[in-house]
Amino acid sequence: MFQTVVAAINQWAPHVNLKFEFIELDDNDELYDGDIRILLSHFKDGAGSSVIGTDARDILPHLPTMILGTDYQSSFFTVAAMHEFGHALGVEHEHQHPDAPLDWNLSALYRDSEARDNEASGNYLSSSARWAPTQIRQTPYDPKSIMHYAFPASVMRDKIEVP
Ligand SMILES: [Zn+2]
Structure with a gap:
C-alpha cells in the first residue's frame, strides 16, 4: 500500500519544483516532523481528504494533514491519492x-x-x-x-x- 501511495504522489514530481522524501511509520512510531503527514484509514475507502498547501503548517504535529483509504487495490485509490496530493501542493478543485x-x-x-x-x-x-x-x-x-x-x-x- 505504501508503494502505491508513493507511486501516485510521484506522478506530480516532474511538474513541481519540490523533492519528495517518504518515510513509512509503524503505528507505534512517533515521528511527526513531516510537512505532509498521511494517514491510511479504511474510513476513507472510496474517498480522501487533505488540507490545502501550507495550511498544513496549522495542523498540530501529531495529526495527519491528509487521509487516504486503504482500498489500494481499487482503481480509485491512485486517483484519490493523486487528487489529495494536488491539494497538499496547494491546488484547488x-x-x-x-x-x-x-x-x-x-x-x-x-x-x-x-x-x-x-x-x-x-x-x-x-x-x-x-x-x-x-x-x-x-x-x-x-x-x-x-x-x-x-x-x-x-x-x-x-x-x-x-x-
Ligand atoms: Zn478535492
Missing part, C-alpha cells in the same frame, strides 16, 4: 475554476449529496461554488484535470454527465 462551464441543477445536486455520507456531502455541496479570479492563480480550465470532480447527468441542467 478544477470544477470550481472561474471559467468552468458547468451548470448544475442545484436542487438536484443537494438531493444527490444528501444520499452521500455526511462528510462527503459537505464537500460535494461546496463543490458548486466557484473561485473568483482574484482569489486564485489559475491556468486555463482543464475538464480532464485530476482535480475535477465527476458529476452524474442527474445533477447537470443539460443532463450530460461530467466524467
Whole structure:
C-alpha cells in the first residue's frame, strides 16, 4: 500500500519544483516532523481528504494533514491519492475554476449529496461554488484535470454527465 501511495504522489514530481522524501511509520512510531503527514484509514475507502498547501503548517504535529483509504487495490485509490496530493501542493478543485462551464441543477445536486455520507456531502455541496479570479492563480480550465470532480447527468441542467 505504501508503494502505491508513493507511486501516485510521484506522478506530480516532474511538474513541481519540490523533492519528495517518504518515510513509512509503524503505528507505534512517533515521528511527526513531516510537512505532509498521511494517514491510511479504511474510513476513507472510496474517498480522501487533505488540507490545502501550507495550511498544513496549522495542523498540530501529531495529526495527519491528509487521509487516504486503504482500498489500494481499487482503481480509485491512485486517483484519490493523486487528487489529495494536488491539494497538499496547494491546488484547488478544477470544477470550481472561474471559467468552468458547468451548470448544475442545484436542487438536484443537494438531493444527490444528501444520499452521500455526511462528510462527503459537505464537500460535494461546496463543490458548486466557484473561485473568483482574484482569489486564485489559475491556468486555463482543464475538464480532464485530476482535480475535477465527476458529476452524474442527474445533477447537470443539460443532463450530460461530467466524467
Ligand atoms: Zn478535492
